[in-house]
């Protein structure tokens with residue numbers, strides 16, 4: 001009995017460490033692109049909302065949310081000048097972007113938790129009308145988690161600020177999702193997502209980098225400034241795009257980033273994964289996922 005309990009504890013510690021490794025891996029991409037600040041959290045959160053709304057079980061929703069967090073990890077293999085290009089991509093550059101689902105799958109290869117995320121990572125750019133990539137799969141061949149993450153990823157891209165354009169208002173992005181229902185997006189899921197918008201539940205996600213933490217404005221770069229939940233007044237934050245320094249001040253119980261006019265040093269601007277957010281994300285899903293089954297088929301002796 002004692003032995004059994006110990007085994008269970010070991011398994012749960014091991015499962016958490018495996019998830020940590022995956023989520024930190026996904027953060028490489030967020031660390032490279034200052035404009036995607038909060039993208040992983042938002043796509044994970046939106047995917048969970050849509051999965052719940054579509055009637056998935058708590059376990060399925062947790063897995064789809066994990067897929068949302070990991071979906072773009074293959075972008076680590078896309079060159080910086082393409083990933084961060086301010087403006088429209090040429091066909092050749094777009095061909096580079098199209099490699100990221102396959103790169104993501106290769107990064108997951110051999111990881112014990114690969115089965116939880118491979119569809120979201122490998123197929124989130126497939127489209128029901130067969131015009132997606134990398135494989136041009138038709139609607140009935142695209143797994144549910146990829147269809148859900150695909151909608152949430154596109155919605156976040158549309159509503160997020162970029163160096164060359166401001167993020168779209170929620171209404172406009174939902175209009176595009178409605179118009180593309182059955183073409184770019186799964187029809188029933190797209191309409192369900194639009195309903196979520198009407199219910200107002202997307203507002204707590206758009207323009208945020210964590211639960212209850214809105215992105216703040218850099219005067220040069222727009223709403224791209226990520227403040228972490230654990231930060232306190234008096235601490236410095238930096239715009240990872242232009243390098244501007246800000247001090248956090250308390251304004252009616254809310255932390256506001258005030259520009260100091262200074263620029264961060266290279267050491268200040270070093271990217272860093274938000275380990276506290278990663279921990280909380282793991283806590284929200286770890287007990288719901290079928291980790292026992294995966295571990296006992298892959299755990300090294």
Ligand SMILES: [Fe+2]
Pocket residue numbers: 071072100124125153
């Ligand atoms: Fe992607």
